[in-house]
Amino acid sequence: xxxxxxxxxxxxxxxxxxxxxxxxxxxxxxxxxxxxxxxxxxxxxxxxxxxxxxxxxxxxxxxxxxxxxxxxxxxxxxxxxxxxxxxxxxxxxxxxxxxxxxxxxxxxxxxxxxxxxxxxxxxxxxxxxxxxxxxxxxxxxxxxxxxxxxxxxxxxxxxxxxxxxxxxxxxxxxxxxxxxxxxxxxxxxxxxxxxxxxxxxxxxxxxxxxxxxxxxxxxxxxxxxxxxxxxxxxxxxxxxxxxxxxxxxxxxxxxxxxxxxxxxxxxxxxxxxxxxxxxxxxxxxxxxxxxxxxxxxxxxxxxxxxxxxxxxxxxxxxxxxxxxxxxxxxxxxxxxxxxxxxxxxxxxxxxxxxxxxxxxxxxxxxxxxxxxxxxxxxxxxxxxxxxxxxxxxxxxxxxxxxxxxxxxxxxxxxxxxxxxxxxxxxxxxxxxxxxxxxxxxxxxx
Amino acid sequence: xxxxxxxxxxxxxxxxxxxxxxxxxxxxxxxxxxxxxxxxxxxxxxxxxxxxxxxxxxxxxxxxxxxxxxxxxxxxxxxxxxxxxxxxxxxxxxxxxxxxxxxxxxxxxxxxxxxxxxxxxxxxxxxxxxxxxxxxxxxxxxxxxxxxxxxxxxxxxxxxxxxxxxxxxxxxxxxxxxxxxxxxxxxxxxxxxxxxxxxxxxxxxxxxxxxxxxxxxxxxxxxxxxxxxxxxxxxxxxxxxxxxxxxxxxxxxxxxxxxxxxxxxxxxxxxxxxxxxxxxxxxxxxxxxxxxxxxxxxxxxxxxxxxxxxxxxxxxxxxxxxxxxxxxxxxxxxxxxxxxxxxxxxxxxxxxxxxxxxxxxx
Numbered sequence: 001x002x003x004x005x006x007x008x009x010x011x012x013x014x015x016x017x018x019x020x021x022x023x024x025x026x027x028x029x030x031x032x033x034x035x036x037x038x039x040x041x042x043x044x045x046x047x048x049x050x051x052x053x054x055x056x057x058x059x060x061x062x063x064x065x066x067x068x069x070x071x072x073x074x075x076x077x078x079x080x081x082x083x084x085x086x087x088x089x090x091x092x093x094x095x096x097x098x099x100x101x102x103x104x105x106x107x108x109x110x111x112x113x114x115x116x117x118x119x120x121x122x123x124x125x126x127x128x129x130x131x132x133x134x135x136x137x138x139x140x141x142x143x144x145x146x147x148x149x150x151x152x153x154x155x156x157x158x159x160x161x162x163x164x165x166x167x168x169x170x171x172x173x174x175x176x177x178x179x180x181x182x183x184x185x186x187x188x189x190x191x192x193x194x195x196x197x198x199x200x201x202x203x204x205x206x207x208x209x210x211x212x213x214x215x216x217x218x219x220x221x222x223x224x225x226x227x228x229x230x231x232x233x234x235x236x237x238x239x240x241x242x243x244x245x246x247x248x249x250x251x252x253x254x255x256x257x258x259x260x261x262x263x264x265x266x267x268x269x270x271x272x273x274x275x276x277x278x279x280x281x282x283x284x285x286x287x288x289x290x291x292x293x294x295x296x297x298x299x300x301x302x303x304x305x306x307x308x309x310x311x312x313x314x315x316x317x318x319x320x321x322x323x324x325x326x327x328x329x330x331x332x333x334x335x336x337x338x339x340x341x342x343x344x345x346x347x348x349x350x351x352x353x354x355x356x357x358x359x360x361x362x363x364x365x366x367x368x369x370x371x372x373x374x375x376x377x378x379x380x381x382x383x384x385x386x387x388x389x390x391x392x393x394x395x396x397x398x399x400x401x402x403x404x405x406x407x408x409x410x411x412x413x414x415x416x417x418x419x420x421x422x423x424x425x426x427x428x429x430x431x432x433x434x435x436x437x438x439x440x441x442x443x444x445x
Numbered sequence: 446x447x448x449x450x451x452x453x454x455x456x457x458x459x460x461x462x463x464x465x466x467x468x469x470x471x472x473x474x475x476x477x478x479x480x481x482x483x484x485x486x487x488x489x490x491x492x493x494x495x496x497x498x499x500x501x502x503x504x505x506x507x508x509x510x511x512x513x514x515x516x517x518x519x520x521x522x523x524x525x526x527x528x529x530x531x532x533x534x535x536x537x538x539x540x541x542x543x544x545x546x547x548x549x550x551x552x553x554x555x556x557x558x559x560x561x562x563x564x565x566x567x568x569x570x571x572x573x574x575x576x577x578x579x580x581x582x583x584x585x586x587x588x589x590x591x592x593x594x595x596x597x598x599x600x601x602x603x604x605x606x607x608x609x610x611x612x613x614x615x616x617x618x619x620x621x622x623x624x625x626x627x628x629x630x631x632x633x634x635x636x637x638x639x640x641x642x643x644x645x646x647x648x649x650x651x652x653x654x655x656x657x658x659x660x661x662x663x664x665x666x667x668x669x670x671x672x673x674x675x676x677x678x679x680x681x682x683x684x685x686x687x688x689x690x691x692x693x694x695x696x697x698x699x700x701x702x703x704x705x706x707x708x709x710x711x712x713x714x715x716x717x718x719x720x721x722x723x724x725x726x727x728x729x730x731x732x733x734x735x736x737x738x739x740x741x742x743x744x745x746x747x748x749x750x751x752x753x754x755x756x757x758x759x760x761x762x763x764x765x766x767x768x769x770x771x772x773x774x775x776x777x778x779x780x781x782x783x784x785x786x787x788x789x790x791x792x793x794x795x796x797x798x799x800x801x802x803x804x805x806x807x
Contacts, residue, residue: 115554149587158586165553166586170577176543177578180550180558184505187532187556206570210543217538218547413584414623416593416647419676419724 037244040291041271042261046360048368050266057266057273059108061375066128067108067265068370069384071100071363074124076388077133080396081140081154082297085340089400090140094155094339096123098263098295101362102227104128105268106290109276110195115185116164117178117196119171120155121227125197129162133391137399144405149413171202175211175224179285182220186283193276194222200289201232203246215285216254223275224255224287227262229294233338234347250287262290263362266369293356296337296344404445407433467605467661468793469697474634476665483665488658491633491666492521492598495640496559498670500529503557505594506644508534510544510561518563519600519659545571545597549579552592552649559644562599565653566613571597579649580624593647598640601629601653602694603745603791608784611656614693614746614777616722619651620755626650626675627722631696633664638673639720646675655694678726680733684715687739687801690730690756692719695743695792702797709798712805722752730756731763738769739804743792748776770807773800 014023043055050056059067078095085093096103103124110116116125123136135147139157142150148158148166158166165174178196185192202208203226215222226246230237243249250257258275260267268290275286337344370376411426412418418426433440476483486494500506508522514536516523526534537544541562548560562568568575575597583591603612616627626648630636636654643650681696682703689699696718703714715733719725734740740760742753753774760772775792783790 117550147587147589148585151585151587156585158589160589166582166590168578168581168585170573173546173574173578176546176574177550177553180547180552181554182550183507183547184551184554184556187505187507188554206542207546207574210538210540210546213538213540214543214547218535413588415626415724416583416591421724421727 032243033248034242034244038247038257038259038289040259040261041267042264043266043270044264044365044369046365048365048370048372050369055266055270057269059266059269061373063108064366064370064375067104068363068366068376069388070104070107070124070128071265071366072384073133073388073391074100074103074127075363076385076392077123077127077136080392081137082340084140084396085154090154092154092340093140094120095297095337096121097297098293098356098361099227099229100124101265101366102225102262102268102290102292105262105265105362106195106197106225106272106288108265109269109272111192111276113163113190114193114195114276115178115181117174117181117194118164118167119174119198119202119227120167120169121199121229122197123155123157126157126159126162126164129159129164131157131159131162131164133395134398135159137395138402141399141402142404143399143402145399145402146405149409150405151409151413172198172205172207172211174198175202175205175207176214178224179211179215179218179220179222182215182222182285183218186219186221191280192221193280194220195225195272195276196222197225197227199232200226200228200230200237200246201235201240203249204240212249212253212255212285212287219283220285221279221283222285223272223279224285225272226287226289227292228289229262229292231294231338231344231348233342234344236347245289245291247287247289255285255287257287257289259289259291262292263360263365265362265366292362293360294338295356295361296348296353407442407445467657468788468791469694470701471632471658471662471697472700473662473664474632477634477667477671480667480671481669483667485663486633486637486666487660488630488633488636488654488662489519489521489660491637491664492640492654493523493525494666494668495637495644495670496522496525497528498641499557499559499644500525500533502670503644505556506533506559507551507556508559508561509537509547511539511563512536513561517561519654519656521598521654521659522561541567541570542574545574545579548595548597549574549582549592549649552594553582553590555594557594557644558592558596560595560597562597564611564613564656565599565601565615566610568597568599568615572618575619575625575649575651576622580622582624582649584624591647592649595649596640596643596646596652597650598652598654600656600659602655602657603782603787604657605787606784607656607782608787609781612745612782612787614653614744616653616692617746617750617752620723620752622723624649625723627653628675628720629653629655629693629722630720631655631693631718632658632662633666635673635718635720637666638671639675641670642672642675645672650675653693657694673720676721676724676726678720678729679718680715680729681718682714682716684713684737686712686714686737687741687804688715688717688730688733688737689797689801690717690719690740690742691744692722695745698792698794699741699743699797702794702801705794705798706801706805710802710805712801714801719756725756727759727763731760734760734764735767738767740768740772741775741797741801741804742772743775743797745777745791747779748774749779751776770804773804775800
């Protein structure tokens with residue numbers, strides 16, 4: 001029969017459960033705004049001068065020094081470990097060159113107890129939290145001191161005590177996990193936040209979409225922190241996405257979003273601190289897209305003509321100039337490929353690299369800020385550089401000498417308890433080594 | 446009302462039933478006396494009971510997935526949201542990789558996560574999170590972190606009309622993955638005890654629930670919580686001539702095959718429900734085959750690369766000299782699970798009986 005006419009509200013408004021908005025009477029497609037997209041929030045200009053005084057977080061001197069010293073120590077550790085990979089001492093390494101500001105700016109804005117899920121290029125966060133050089137190196141060497149028990153490739157750090165979840169190689173898998181952790185933390189009324197780091201390439205993975213959507217629908221106290229460094233291995237951003245970066249996706253999920261200058265530690269700090277505060281207070285997720293640049297390595301000694309751990313006669317640095325303090329940091333002369341398996345000269349120009357190295361580096365920008373306040377000078381710089389090299393070399397030499405863990409550790413932790421099949425397999429390896437042990441590098445373990 | 450009009454113009458229905466009867470006969474196990482008062486429950490109700498017990502005992506436990514809030518498409522979570530609150534029993538967006546990833550995160554943070562995947566057929570978007578993440582969390586971190594508090598539940602197996610995407614038994618894909626546990630119950634009594642064990646177990650577990658049994662299997666099930674140990678197969682019936690191994694719905698098929706063998710051939714069968722696929726109870730199965738000398742394994746999942754291959758391979762290694770006949774597998778064909786051809790696809794009692802007969806006469 002004919003349906004009985006129903007009563008609808010008299011105003012002409014759409015009634016769809018899926019979206020509430022006004023009607024539109026003209027056919028018009030929404031234009032994705034890429035050219036004049038979301039602006040980049042910054043506090044300092046490239047010379048380290050604060051642009052608007054009220055945005056200076058006015059961190060105490062000790063904390064600013066800690067930010068600087070963490071970035072530079074990381075830079076030194078990167079140089080040594082990168083070189084050690086080139087020499088075959090460790091199997092693999094990923095440097096953090098150019099992105100140190102994103103690590104320390106955000107780490108400084110968190111509470112110590114906040115849970116960190118990283119991707120693989122956030123070592124500065126762990127270093128800021130006090131993770132010792134010995135343990136970074138132990139993991140890279142897979143030696144007996146490695147809390148990870150030698151199970152993973154280098155740079156897959158983890159630290160329970162410092163709330164840094166162990167890194168895994170698959171990209172973006174940490175994103176929905178971080179959201180679940182935030183949900184559990186919210187239920188526990190712990191006043192803790194979760195921060196989840198990932199690159200702009202990883203943000204293309206389905207897990208990123210899943211994480212953003214779950215965080216928003218389930219009201220999770222989480223800060224999503226995207227390091228947009230311009231490249232995913234060789235793939236530049238214009239082949240990674242067509243919209244206005246990652247920040248523009250946030251509103252699509254219902255996330256409060258911001259884009260910041262990732263090479264400005266104070267911009268990173270301010271955005272992370274406010275996002276963290278509100279995420280916990282309001283139980284809602286935030287998205288920060290930190291724009292930065294991944295610098296490639298040019299393996300050079302730290303000071304010209306000085307003997308290095310790798311060349312006791314000293315080496316003339318290729319094309320290196322170490323201009324007077326204040327132009328750019330010598331720490332930045334070693335600058336990053338994607339990893340030791342990458343040679344980025346295959347896909348980017350020297351001019352592009354030089355621009356970022358000279359004009360816009362988080363370390364030099366912070367150093368200018370410090371120098372402007374009389375908190376740092378060339379003497380301190382020289383002394384600190386020597387210190388970092390000494391500390392890193394000491395840790396490095398110890399790591400080199402340490403044996404690898406007992407091969408029995410190959411079999412444990414698959415489950416909490418060892419099942420019968422693994423006990424049998426472990427015994428089988430033991431018997432095998434008794435007969436064929438000479439063919440295995442047992443003396444190193 | 447339906448007989449007039451349109452319907453009267455259609456030819457009358459043939460005498461045969463419109464859809465086939467079930468290929469198995471569920472026989473309830475006797476009610477256990479050790480766990481107190483029991484209640485008549487079907488499989489989905491026994492799941493609800495287990496989840497109820499889990500949420501009552503563990504204040505950190507939460508249940509989530511698609512449509513769990515209103516009770517779930519198979520009614521496994523009916524009443525739980527009202528009882529425990531919307532922060533503990535809640536819907537997620539439609540995204541399996543998100544559901545499992547989210548569940549891992551809850552577990553890593555120390556709370557108990559019970560994730561529902563709506564059909565095992567849809568678990569594959571979560572394969573990376575399960576295999577690369579959940580299974581490896583403890584090992585790769587040197588036991589600094591783990592997601593042992595994660596349990597994933599999914600409806601599993603043939604249902605008469607499910608076709609390609611509502612009938613799958615994907616246990617073989619996951620059996621190849623060290624670090625997770627896989628459990629499949631045959632009945633309400635088994636389901637409640639095994640699910641509670643999975644939830645308590647400090648390793649990530651996948652619990653597959655035979656959907657065809659949700660309503661069809663009814664038993665007296667204890668109201669209070671109880672656990673059944675994982676990685677222990679159960680010998681349902683002892684015998685001397687041939688060992689039959691299956692799990693889930695197929696256990697009921699092989700039980701009937703055992704009766705047929707006794708009646709028609711005078712053959713005495715030992716019937717084993719494997720219960721845990723990973724890590725599996727090699728000792729019970731090998732001990733049985735050492736005694737009987739013959740092994741038949743049956744599952745709905747396709748033959749090639751199915752879990753019967755693993756059992757067969759291990760048993761021939763351990764029991765080679767005991768074997769009187771080649772080990773036989775009666776499984777689904779190497780095709781996707783068909784719709785209208787389901788009665789021909791499934792490893793029914795006639796195929797199992799025929800294979801058994803050939804083994805006896807080998």
